Amino acid sequence: MKQSLRAKRMAKHHRRMNQAPKLNLVSLMDIFTILVFFLLVNSSDVEVLQTDKSIKLPASVSDIVPENNLVVMVSAEDIVVAGQRVGSVASVLASTEDKYAPLETELKYQASKARPLTEEEKLTGRPVTIMGDQTIPYALLKKIMATCAAADYRDISLAVSQTAVSDDAQGAEG
Structure with a gap:
């Protein structure tokens, strides 16, 4: 028996929904790479002098x-x-x-x-x-x-x- 287009579409949808979900790591790695570059570029401008607890600077x-x-x-x-x-x-x-x-x-x-x-x-x-x-x-x-x-x-x-x-x-x- 021949299936209608609607029945084929519903069967395809059910097969897709029963599969285990997949995690796309490419976009996640891109985000972390951009974050690392951002932190490296912006951390070089900070100059911190080692202070003593007994000194309160003006x-x-x-x-x-x-x-x-x-x-x-x-x-x-x-x-x-x-x-x-x-x-x-x-x-x-x-x-x-x-x-x-x-x-x-x-x-x-x-x-x-x-x-x-x-x-x-x-x-x-x-x-x-x-x-x-x-x-x-x-x-x-x-x-x-x-x-x-x-x-x-x-x-x-x-x-x-x-x-x-x-x-x-x-x-x-x-």
Whole structure:
């Protein structure tokens, strides 16, 4: 007996519905490949400085990203250069000199381990980032900056936590 077109179509539909479903992996692999490339491209712009729990950085709206260079961390109690403790904040504040000798010695030692300066760097000095707690006094920061300059680290950057620009600040700028 001959089947009608409708009966053939219904039989074909029932056969298709009784089969196990198949998973198309090609499109899934395409999505994951695009996701991996997106993460690789966008992760290179992020610069994270290793911070100490005892240091709370001041807030800023600066858009300039610091370079990866020597870091001088100043907490409420200690001064640390490249992970090495060089002195206490109390001893720096108690000193009457404009510079702090142990910090200058450590900075000169770090400079001796680094590559030679280029002609441009000879004019600007070696780069250094000072990561100071927001509660440290200005006199301490001034002594640390003077010590860095004396040790030929004159390209000084201050580490801050980036915050969004408020509407009031944008109105004042424009």
